[in-house]
């Protein structure tokens with residue numbers, strides 16, 4: 011304001027200097043002109059600048075003697091006024107500028123303060139995290155120091171290194187008493203040997219007598235399929251067992267006309283040829299004589315070993331009499347009726363409905379068997395034989411009556427084959443002939459809830475090929491075997507397979523209770539038995555490959571030698587010496603203001619810890635439930651948990667209890683993993699196809715994520731990433747792996763660089779917050795055998811067609827799938843996806859370029875019989891940027907409907923199960939005291 015006041019003063023001084031004498035002269039002019047001028051100028055001034063009018067008036071109105079002013083003075087005055095006005099205006103503009111500048115400064119200071127505040131929070135979080143990280147590192151170090159027993163050093167593979175030396179042969183009278191401890195040389199089979207198996211080439215070392223031959227097809231197939239078995243070795247020096255193929259011994263075609271009874275006179279097997287095998291070692295120890303029946307189910311060749319000196323060799327076949335069979339030593343197998351290998355699901359009908367057209371069926375014919383050669387050692391049993399034959403007659407009469415009774419249950423019994431069975435001619439020691447053809451029997455079996463199978467009439471028979479073949483047929487068609495005389499017989503591989511879960515074993519005397527018993531079994535158990543039967547059939551009986559693998563695995567299992575580790579897929583990086591990624595540091599996202607856990611160096615999940623105990627403690631589950639008895643896995647989702655006190659009493663290594671065991675709310679929670687399993691980390695597994703920027707953004711968001719072991723990116727595009735890409739440095743290793751071809755199945759490649767049990771499978775565009783990821787990880791740790799993730803979907807019954815499923819992604823209070831575009835799952839399932847899913851499913855995924863996530867949900871639910879676990883409120887994941895036209899969306903959905911129905915067909919049922927709950931953290935939406943923190947701020 012100062013300059014304005016100064017100008018005012020100056021003006022007043024000028025006015026007083028005007029002389030009074032001039033006043034009179036100028037009165038007239040002044041009286042007329044002054045008001046005009048003044049008015050003109052004043053109104054101009056007022057108009058030009060409203061905000062200075064007040065000051066201007068106060069000066070211009072000042073002296074009454076203004077009227078006395080002369081014209082020039084007036085002009086000067088007016089000019090003066092204009093000058094003042096101009097300077098005032100410029101002054102004001104100056105001030106306005108300054109004001110604006112100050113405002114800006116204030117703004118920037120406030121912003122700075124805000125930023126500093128955020129930085130403070132951030133630094134505090136970081137500091138907290140570092141503190142936790144340091145603490146965790148200290149714990150890990152202490153652990154390492156305290157542990158005075160180091161991890162078991164890798165034992166060297168220890169194998170035999172000489173061919174078996176010649177020993178005196180076993181007196182024939184001793185053969186019957188052979189057991190593993192007396193007739194098997196364990197010294198050739200160290201625990202770490204890997205169970206090497208040597209196969210005699212059947213063409214090079216024939217062991218059959220003249221006139222007999224091993225079935226040619228079988229010979230080739232066996233040789234070939236055994237070649238796929240990882241235990242096979244070419245080096246006889248290191249072998250643990252030596253396999254001799256006897257196969258199915260067939261009479262040469264020329265000799266068929268010979269008297270049938272004479273078959274038994276010349277045994278098919280030549281004992282001298284056996285003894286001349288180069289590694290027989292005088293007594294045939296550690297030799298396995300493999301006699302697999304394929305076609306001639308009722309032929310005499312059932313037992314090729316009777317009256318042959320087989321020394322200490324283990325006999326493997328499907329016909330045994332109790333005089334020959336040595337329990338725990340010989341092995342009962344199923345005949346090889348299936349294809350050499352590959353998918354077998356097409357052979358099986360759907361498992362539903364539980365109750366089929368017939369409650370019970372039987373098709374067969376008793377043959378009075380006069381040709382049965384009395385075995386010298388059990389000739390006295392002839393009476394017993396007759397007794398049993400009588401009993402069978404009674405049983406048949408009873409069944410015929412049953413079929414006639416007035417009941418809603420339907421039975422189909424054929425005790426005389428129409429048309430007559432071809433097998434009539436060739437009936438051997440077995441006394442039940444099969445009726446009809448393979449396909450006609452199949453039709454009936456597919457309509458049978460239960461199927462009756464008779465144990466051999468002669469009580470000294472432990473098993474016959476025919477019996478095993480009937481079991482095979484029944485399981486293939488989902489008919490539950492009811493074995494009459496089940497207390498007399500033994501089924502294939504019964505040292506490992508729990509047959510009671512598959513078939514009903516009934517003493518003949520219970521025939522009168524049969525109908526009641528079958529009626530008393532509810533649908534759940536019918537389906538459970540049918541499912542179990544199919545599992546056993548598919549895994550152990552269905553193909554030549556499964557039979558051979560099973561034989562090797564059972565023998566290995568007897569010795570408690572661990573299987574060969576599962577194959578992994580070698581991860582080949584897209585980068586090489588000449589092509590290196592450009593790494594850049596990315597700015598930390600300010601979004602993460604919670605300290606969610608320690609930042610640790612990569613820590614791999616411990617692997618292969620149960621090599622020698624898994625088979626002992628969970629052998630049954632391995633063989634009969636979720637397990638894979640053929641291969642060794644680094645870790646299983648079903649590995650047992652320690653009791654919670656064990657952590658504090660000697661077994662605490664690796665555990666990170668919350669608050670060192672005293673628990674705690676959010677603060678303590680964020681500092682330690684807690685839970686029931688030891689510390690671990692997870693791997694992000696990401697499939698990507700030509701969306702480089704989306705991918706890089708996704709990777710950058712993972713920076714600073716606690717418990718992250720590494721990121722593995724499967725590069726599905728045939729083109730390598732462009733060289734200019736700037737890969738964000740996120741503080742954890744990022745591997746970019748070349749895919750052999752563009753397939754969605756690659757999402758689940760069991761790569762050898764996946765070092766943790768926990769796999770976070772994500773789409774390249776999934777936008778998950780850190781707290782969501784870590785909460786999901788913690789929940790997965792409590793449901794290691796399930797899929798734990800974010801996007802929920804379900805399978806809905808199509809009420810219009812009433813015969814199929816629809817895929818549905820609508821909001822719903824029930825879900826049955828969690829998509830693997832954002833889900834945790836156990837690494838084990840990646841192996842199973844490639845090894846256990848039928849090829850048809852992976853082919854379908856390739857055909858549609860869709861549905862791999864549905865397939866994984868089917869697989870996991872099939873194995874666990876549990877639904878997935880949904881975490882947090884995130885329901886759907888739509889990528890904001892990607893173009894998805896309605897029609898594309900529609901095809902996508904149509905394909906997914908089809909996938910569900912196709913997969914159901916392959917599995918034989920729909921394994922998906924519904925769930926109605928989701929997981930949120932424990933203190934979510936709970937009122938807690940102010941000095942306590944929630945587990946997570948937002949979830």
Ligand SMILES: *[C@@H]1O[C@H](CO)[C@@H](O)[C@H](O)[C@H]1NC(C)=O
Nearest residue numbers: 162164165575618619621642
């Ligand atoms: C268990 O087997 C795996 C795979 O063969 C091997 O790497 C590991 O060293 C074995 N562990 C022990 C303790 O023998």
Ligand SMILES: *[C@@H]1O[C@H](CO)[C@@H](O)[C@H](O)[C@H]1NC(C)=O
Nearest residue numbers: 584585586587588589730731
């Ligand atoms: C390295 O990788 C690039 C891109 O995948 C490829 O073009 C180049 O031939 C590779 N060089 C070598 C030495 O393998």
Ligand SMILES: *[C@@H]1O[C@H](CO)[C@@H](O)[C@H](O)[C@H]1NC(C)=O
Nearest residue numbers: 806816817818819820821903
């Ligand atoms: C999802 O919900 C919408 C609206 O309720 C409905 O129109 C649509 O048919 C539903 N989609 C499916 C697949 O059920």
